[in-house]
Every structure is written in structure tokens, then in C-alpha cells.
Amino acid sequence: MRKYLFLLKNQVSLVAAYRFEMVSRWIMSAFDTIVYVALWSLAAQGDPEQIRKVFLYFVLFYGILHGLQTGKVAKWMAEDISSGQLNQYLVRPINFPLVQVIKSVTVLIVRSLVPALIIAVGILVLPDYFAPVGVPNLILAILFALLGLVLWNLFMILMGTAAFWVTEIDSLLTVVDLTLNLFKGAYIPAFLFPAQVSRILSFTPIPYLSAFPIAVYQQPITTSTALFSLAIIGSWGLALGLLAALTYRKGLEHYEAVGG
Amino acid sequence: MFHYLKVYCQFLKSSISLFMSHRFNFFMGALANIVWTIGQLISIRYLFLKIDRFQGWEFADLVLLLGLGQIYYYLAFVVFDVNLDRLPRKIIEGDFDRMLTKPINIKFLVSCERVAIAQIIPLLVTVIPLTTYGLRSRPDLNATGLLASLPVVALGFGIFYFVSLSTAALSFFVADVQSLRDFVLRGSLNLVRIPLDIFPKLIQAALTFVIPLAFIGFYPVRVLQGGASLVNLLLIEAVLAVVFYLISDYLWRVGLRRYSGVG
Numbered sequence: 001m002r003k004y005l006f007l008l009k010n011q012v013s014l015v016a017a018y019r020f021e022m023v024s025r026w027i028m029s030a031f032d033t034i035v036y037v038a039l040w041s042l043a044a045q046g047d048p049e050q051i052r053k054v055f056l057y058f059v060l061f062y063g064i065l066h067g068l069q070t071g072k073v074a075k076w077m078a079e080d081i082s083s084g085q086l087n088q089y090l091v092r093p094i095n096f097p098l099v100q101v102i103k104s105v106t107v108l109i110v111r112s113l114v115p116a117l118i119i120a121v122g123i124l125v126l127p128d129y130f131a132p133v134g135v136p137n138l139i140l141a142i143l144f145a146l147l148g149l150v151l152w153n154l155f156m157i158l159m160g161t162a163a164f165w166v167t168e169i170d171s172l173l174t175v176v177d178l179t180l181n182l183f184k185g186a187y188i189p190a191f192l193f194p195a196q197v198s199r200i201l202s203f204t205p206i207p208y209l210s211a212f213p214i215a216v217y218q219q220p221i222t223t224s225t226a227l228f229s230l231a232i233i234g235s236w237g238l239a240l241g242l243l244a245a246l247t248y249r250k251g252l253e254h255y256e257a258v259g260g
Numbered sequence: 261m262f263h264y265l266k267v268y269c270q271f272l273k274s275s276i277s278l279f280m281s282h283r284f285n286f287f288m289g290a291l292a293n294i295v296w297t298i299g300q301l302i303s304i305r306y307l308f309l310k311i312d313r314f315q316g317w318e319f320a321d322l323v324l325l326l327g328l329g330q331i332y333y334y335l336a337f338v339v340f341d342v343n344l345d346r347l348p349r350k351i352i353e354g355d356f357d358r359m360l361t362k363p364i365n366i367k368f369l370v371s372c373e374r375v376a377i378a379q380i381i382p383l384l385v386t387v388i389p390l391t392t393y394g395l396r397s398r399p400d401l402n403a404t405g406l407l408a409s410l411p412v413v414a415l416g417f418g419i420f421y422f423v424s425l426s427t428a429a430l431s432f433f434v435a436d437v438q439s440l441r442d443f444v445l446r447g448s449l450n451l452v453r454i455p456l457d458i459f460p461k462l463i464q465a466a467l468t469f470v471i472p473l474a475f476i477g478f479y480p481v482r483v484l485q486g487g488a489s490l491v492n493l494l495l496i497e498a499v500l501a502v503v504f505y506l507i508s509d510y511l512w513r514v515g516l517r518r519y520s521g522v523g
Contacts, residue, residue, distance in 0.1 A: 021436055021438075021439040023439075024439035024440060024442060024443040024447075025439070027443050027447065028442065028443050028446075028447035031443075031447045031448060031450050031451060032447075032450060034451070035450045035451060035453065035454055038454050038458055038459070039303070039304075039307060039453075039454060040307065042307065042311055042314050042458075043307055043310040043311060045310075045311065168284075168285050170285070171284075171285050171286075171287075171288030171289045171291075171292060172288055174288070174289070174292040175288055175291050175292045175295055178292055178295045178296050178299060179295055181299060182299045182302065186299075187299050187300060187302070187303035188302070188303045188306050188307075192306075192310075
């Protein structure tokens with residue numbers, strides 16, 4: 001455990017060194033937020049309550065949650081597998097996918113810090129626009145966001161293991177990411193999805209990545225909905241985890257047979 | 261001029277060979293852009309299921325805005341952004357020294373060394389249907405309006421080339437310039453899809469004179485709608501083109517001197 005904490009600390013210093021990149025990313029997230037709030041406020045047709053809902057939805061989506069789900073884990077895994085850097089991990093008592101997740105999570109922590117601070121200040125200064133529906137909802141939203149992050153990283157490990165068989169996965173990752181964006185609620189607020197679509201999606205892991213934590217933040221949630229969501233997240237987590245472990249093992253066998 | 265055309269043909273040939281040898285990756289990259297555009301189109305369609313129009317803007321106008329924004333995005337990437345994006349890395353890795361030894365204009369070489377053939381696919385697959393739909397849906401469309409909006413788009417493209425060239429030249433001064441380029445040339449391009457009318461005056465002015473995005477999509481559509489004076493627009497664009505050219509030229513001259521000085 002200590003070695004992973006040490007890695008986390010090292011990564012924080014490394015990420016903090018690229019301050020300029022971080023600031024640019026924040027500004028780009030702000031641009032995305034402005035674009036989608038501007039567009040979807042039109043659908044609110046002057047209803048201030050609905051406009052506030054759209055605003056907070058995209059602030060949370062592009063400010064925090066969208067940034068948490070990057071393809072870095074898969075990308076770094078693929079790079080290390082293709083270049084043979086994986087060998088360095090295999091000869092050490094260290095878990096290769098876990099190291100990539102820690103590296104990625106560090107970037108995300110640093111990246112989310114300022115948007116989270118802005119939202120915190122917003123809650124104090126402009127509670128009508130930023131505040132969650134209640135403190136328990138805030139805690140639950142954070143919990144669900146973290147569970148969503150676990151699901152996402154398991155999926156990314158699975159994608160990363162594809163590099164054992166194909167040489168380049170960058171563009172494949174982009175296609176998958178952009179397709180998921182449509183259903184995650186990046187272009188259309190998830191609360192405006194047709195009921196039928198939302199119902200089907202609720203059985204997939206997609207809404208639990210972003211839309212569900214935001215919904216929990218913005219509106220009251222029943223115990224049965226929370227339990228249903230936890231059951232779905234748990235099932236998908238188990239399935240993705242097992243699949244990722246299996247493909248990683250198979251991939252390693254392939255890697256060792258062919259040679260790094 | 262003829263010499264440069266011949267050189268460009270050679271760049272094109274080698275880019276085609278490169279494209280053929282990495283077909284899968286390039287096609288996936290193109291597919292990603294197509295998926296993004298389809299996502300945007302679905303979101304606009306869905307929005308207009310909830311509203312009819314706003315401030316004179318209809319669904320077809322927004323499709324046209326999206327199409328025009330995409331024209332710039334892909335064309336810029338096909339022609340020069342694919343190369344200018346790689347300048348910081350070339351400087352760090354020393355590859356830029358090789359370029360300086362060539363008997364050719366360095367800005368031309370840095371801008372045009374490679375042609376992003378794969379991005380021609382989304383350019384054809386997404387932009388043509390989007391702009392055709394956007395134009396055909398206009399009941400008042402005529403050849404004059406169409407011809408009048410073309411120079412606005414072309415000059416807007418030229419201005420943005422100089423913006424791109426200027427930001428690339430910053431690589432001579434700071435190491436981490438790619439993020440700035442991403443923000444100015446990609447992130448801000450998101451705003452092209454939105455009619456500027458809905459923003460406050462200050463943001464409208466910033467997107468016209470500081471990051472002149474408005475000339476890529478908004479003003480050409482306004483010209484088609486008959487809501488903007490063509491002469492005034494072209495005059496402003498000409499002035500901006502000269503200003504951004506001078507900025508890029510200055511940054512390149514000082515940057516190259518600095519680069520040679522450092523070694």
C-alpha cells in the first residue's frame with residue numbers, strides 16, 4: 001500500500017508542474033459549459049427553475065464528472081504494452097493496471113480541485129444556482145460519482161488490454177468515448193431524455209458515470225431507486241472487473257508467448 | 261510559386277502513402293469525427309423538437325452553423341493544423357533544425373509538410389450534407405447571397421490560419437504551448453455552433469476581434485439571412501487579416517532569432 005501512496009504523491013508533483021495545461025483544460029471545460037447551457041436554456045423557454053437546472057447540470061457535468069472520465073488508463077496501458085515498458089512492471093511486485101489507475105486518478109484529483117472549489121464557493125454565494133437539494137444528497141452524489149469512476153476505470157482497463165492484440169487503440173478509444181458521450185448526457189441533458197431511453201439506459205452502466213450522480217445532487221432520491229442503482233452498479237462492476245482480469249491474464253499469456 | 265506547388269504535390273504524395281500504411285487508425289480517427297458530428301446533429305434536432313425557433317434562428321440555420329464550423333475545423337486540420345500542432349515537439353526533439361536547413365520558406369514547410377488525408381473523409385461525409393441541408397432549407401436562398409458569403413468564409417479561414425501560426429510560434433518562447441493551441445483553436449471552436457446573438461455584447465466583441473470565431477460561421481450565415489452588411493464585414497475581416505498576419509510574422513521573426521540564439 002505504501003508504494004502506491006508514494007506513487008500518488010510523486011504523480012501530484014508531476015501534474016502540478018504542468019499548470020498551464022491544467023488552466024487551459026479548465027477554460028475549455030468552461031467553454032463546453034457555456035455552449036451547452038446557452039443551447040439548452042432555450043429549451044427551458046424562460047422558466048427560471050428549468051434554466052437553473054440546466055446550468056447546474058452542465059456545470060457538474062463538464063466541471064467535474066466529464067473530466068474524471070478520461071481514457072488515460074487505457075492509453076497509458078496500451079503505450080506500455082506496445083513499447084515493451086510493461087516488462088519493467090512484470091519484474092516488480094507491483095500491479096500494472098492499478099499503477100495506471102493511480103496515475104490517472106492523480107491527474108483527475110488535481111484537475112477537479114479548482115472546479116470543485118468554484119462549485120463550493122458557488123454553493124455559499126449563489127445557493128439557488130449551485131446548492132444540492134440536501135446534504136445527504138451531496139454525500140450520495142459524491143459516493144455515486146466515485147462508484148461511477150470505479151466502473152469507468154474497470155472499462156478502461158478492459159480497453160487497455162486490447163493493446164495486447166492490436167497495436168494502436170487511441171482512435172478506437174476516441175470513437176467509444178464519443179459514442180458514450182451521447183448516451184451519458186454530454187450533448188443533451190440526461191433529464192430531458194425520453195422516458196423509454198432513460199429506462200433502457202438504467203440497466204447499463206452509462207447513466208451511473210455522470211447523469212445519475214448529477215440527478216442525485218439535483219433532486220430527492222427514493223431508497224428503492226438508490227438500491228436499484230447500487231445493484232446495477234455492483235453487477236456491472238463485478239462483470240467488468242472479472243472480464244478485465246480475464247483479458248489481462250489472457251493478454252499477458254499472449255504477450256509472453258509472442259515476446260514484448 | 262510553381263516551385264512551391266511542386267513541393268506541395270510531393271507532400272501530398274508522401275501523405276497518401278502514409279495514410280495507406282496506417283489505414284485503420286486514420287479511418288477510426290475519421291469515424292470519431294463523424295460520430296461527434298452526428299451527436300451534435302442529434303442534440304440540435306432534439307432541441308428543436310422542444311422549441312420552434314429563437315431570435316430568428318431555425319433548425320436549418322443551426323445545422324448550417326455546425327456545417328460551416330466543421331468546414332473550418334477539418335480543412336484547417338487537413339491543410340496546416342496537423343503540422344502546426346507538431347511544431348512544439350519538433351523543436352524539443354531537434355527535428356526543427358533539419359527543417360531550417362531546407363531551401364524553402366520555413367513557415368510554408370512548417371505549415372504544409374503533411375496533409376491529413378484521413379480528415380477529408382469526415383469533411384466530405386459530414387460537412388457536405390450539413391451545409392447542403394442548411395442551404396436548401398432556406399426559402400430565400402439565392403446565388404448572390406451564397407456567393408457573397410463565400411469571401412467571408414474564405415477570409416475568416418485566412419485569419420484563423422494566422423492565429424494558428426501565431427500560437428504555434430509561441431513554441432519558441434514557452435514549452436507547454438499545445439494546451440493554449442487546444443484552447444484557442446479547438447475549445448473555442450465549440451462556440452461556432454451557437455448564434456452569437458444569445459451572448460452578451462462583450463463576448464460577441466471578443467469572439468469577433470480577439471478570437472475571430474464569428475467569421476467562420478456566424479457572419480456567413482448572417483449574410484445569407486440578409487442580416488449583416490457584406491462590405492463592412494469584408495473590411496473588418498481584411499483589417500483583422502492584416503493585424504493577425506503582422507502578429508504571426510513578428511512572433512516568427514523574433515522566435516526564430518531566439519531559437520538560433522539558443523541553438
